[in-house]
Amino acid sequence: MIFTGILAAGVVWCLFYNYISNAALLLLSICAAGLFLWAGHVKEQRVEIDLLAGSSRLSEVPPLLKFLLAISLMACSICAGRPVIGVQIAILLMLISIIAGGVRVKTYLHMVAVPLSFLMISGLALLWEYNPADKGNLSISIGIGYLCVTKAAQVRTMLVMARALGAVSALYLLSLSTPMPEIIGVLRKMRCPDVMTELMYLIYRYIFVLFNIHDSMKNSAMSRLGYIDYPTGIRTTGRIYSNLLAYSYRQASRNFDAMESRCFDGSIRFLDPERKWQPAYVAGAIFLAVLEWLLCVMVR
Template sequence: MFRIDQYAYTSRLRHVHPGEKFAFAILTMFICLAASTVLVPLLVTCLAAAAVIMVARVPARFYFRLLFLPLGFLVAGLLAVTLTISRGANPAVYGLVIGGVTLGVTGPALNQAALIFTKSLGAVSCLYFLSLTTPMVEIISILHRLRVPALLVEMMGLIYRFIFVIMETAGMMYVSQGSRCGYAGIRTSFRSMAQLVANLFARSYHRSRALYTALLARGYTGEIRMWEEPRPVSAKHLVLIALVDLTLLVLVLVTWRWPV
């Protein structure tokens, strides 16, 4: 099991109604994406971090390690936004002139990159809040209630299940290869890894067929039904969610014409 799932099942928000957590995460994420300045996305990032670390009691070190994972993709995408290439000298560009070509950045491009960066970080923080406090089974249950097409929900559940199947299969193959000195040297390691990847698909396919046969034997008709633990909706939590999101929405409207 992933550590994310472990914290989702053991967090202090585990027994809060999943619909409340889902509504808070999704509404806050949309408000964050609608902002026109970096203020609201930064507040959303801090708010989600406080909820996960201080309320759900997820270790801060683990949370920030997760938060650093998408930074590589963000930086790569922001480079395409901020870098400007123009022929000849361009006073609006701060950078270098190489062979008659100006390479650098502009003020508006930096502002746009800062806004995109903070929005992305805020949206990721909202999704981390949901995934670290709500098990995947309950998220799938909420999607069923929202009338999301059954095919998409079933595919989501099966893909999530097969992540563990593939990881378990790869782990057993790796241990088997290691016990035969398959990773004793660099050359041997590359050869063993290539064999592992080549055989992983075939074994995972056979595991998936066995799982599908087991589902059919238990009366599978195209929809997986899961037991849901009944939880009451808390009026106090709903009021708190409404106050937080309304405050953020007011900030979005107030800062709409502010500079980034």
């Protein structure tokens, strides 16, 4: 995460250069780098999203209502004409997930740090462009031209990153409060093809199965001094991933045999729990959606 922290500081510096004072810009860059460094060094066990969703205080809200709210806010963020809308949606949904949902702050930031890292890399690609003339706020002479950051690139990058941040926050609100089987049940009610929903569940489940097996193999290798030095660590990593591939095939065969022994007929079904549509839930969701859309229209 050290590289990600340096990258975040560089992106923030390029993004807001000439918009705020150098002292404030330096402080903001240090805060951005420190946030990523802190999120990367949080000493937590890997937590399955389904466990967080099942223990969330928002799990009693009907999944269809949460799904529609998340899609509405995500569309609002993507259609926003100003960066402030995406940032506002991200902050609001983060507070809802932490305060109303009961997710710990460090857990939320640790999870959001992953998509934010990709946003930072995309931001660098959008900020810097090659021009034959020096006409940017920041510029580096390369050959016969200049690699520079223009004001138009800064505005464009702010908008794109704010839109993506708001959309990602909407998806996190849904995933941290709704277990995967309930999301699949909502998609089934919307007449999505069975093949799509079943593949979604199987792929999602196998990701965590492979994570758990990888952790067991890595801990076993560490107890046998498999990472005592760099060359040994490289050989150990190669052997772990080769064994992981073989294990995934064996586990897939075992799971298919178990499904056939339980009268598997080609479709995977889940029991959808009944969730009462409380008036407070519906009113709150409508209020949030309408408020964000009105703000989006007014700011535009």
